[in-house]
Amino acid sequence: MAPTPDSTAWDDEATRRAWTKLITCAIAGQTLWPAAWVGLLAWYAIMSITWTLWLFFIPMAYTFYRSFLQLAYFTGAFRARRLLQHYPWQVWETPESGIGNIPGVRAGYAWLKFPDPEASDQLVTMVMHSHVRSVWWGGRLGKRAKPERKTQVEELWFAGDPRFAAVIAAPGPRRLYVIHQRPSYNKSLPAEAHGASPQALERARRTGIHVPDPDPAP
Structure with missing residues (x-):
């Protein structure tokens, strides 16, 4: 379905569904990535074999990184909603x-x-x-x-x-x-006006x- 220019993007049901999927993925990632990191750490601790650290280092580092990255997914999702609520497609x-x-x-x-x-x-x-x-x-x-x-x-x-x-x-x-x-x-400095009207x-x-x-x- 083509977007309607006379309404905001948020008025479109398909847009709201797409945003719900976006925030759902962010929530799932916030749960699953930390759980994966803890699971890998526990597995390594149980095995207690030094050389196996190399088998876990890369996946542990990646899951740790993704755990902290999830905040950016939430930030992006809520910024998207505010934009969709005020601008048309x-x-x-x-x-x-x-x-x-x-x-x-x-x-x-x-x-x-x-x-x-x-x-x-x-x-x-x-x-x-x-x-x-x-x-x-x-x-x-x-x-x-x-x-x-x-x-x-x-x-x-x-x-x-x-x-x-x-x-x-x-x-x-x-x-x-x-x-x-x-x-x-x-937050420290405003964006440039770029000739925008009030x-x-x-x-x-x-x-x-x-x-x-x-x-x-x-």
Whole structure:
């Protein structure tokens, strides 16, 4: 079902189901990854054979890492919900994208370009700074991606403001991912205004983005 531009993305039942799946996976990971780490640690302690440490080191290190990483999954899920509650879905066909190789983007980082909402002739670059849930996207955006994978992101759903933050998704929606400008969630400094109108700034503020205060009236 195509998104309806006159309502917020959250008004769509399929979107709410997709978000429920997102938060459910975060909760499951918060339970299963720590349990896996404790289980491996207990198994090693029971075996008490020094050389077996090498058999457990890599999986123990990975499960320990994922246990702490789960906070980022929760953060991403709740940021996604706030964005979906305030912005409608938009559909973009084959947006310009890639991995690295453009000014201001580090090698290996996936990026996309979207029109500025208040200057449609200008494109705004958004970078996938977080690798949480980005592997699927990164494998389909680069020039080296296989054609059958590229077709999965030829149509892209977008809810947000590229100057600040947005949720992108494969049609459905599926594979929800929060993509944002680095300053948008920096609590110490507000994001740059990027020429946004007071209405756009207020809308972004309601989603939890730290935007500058509007200029005082003369």
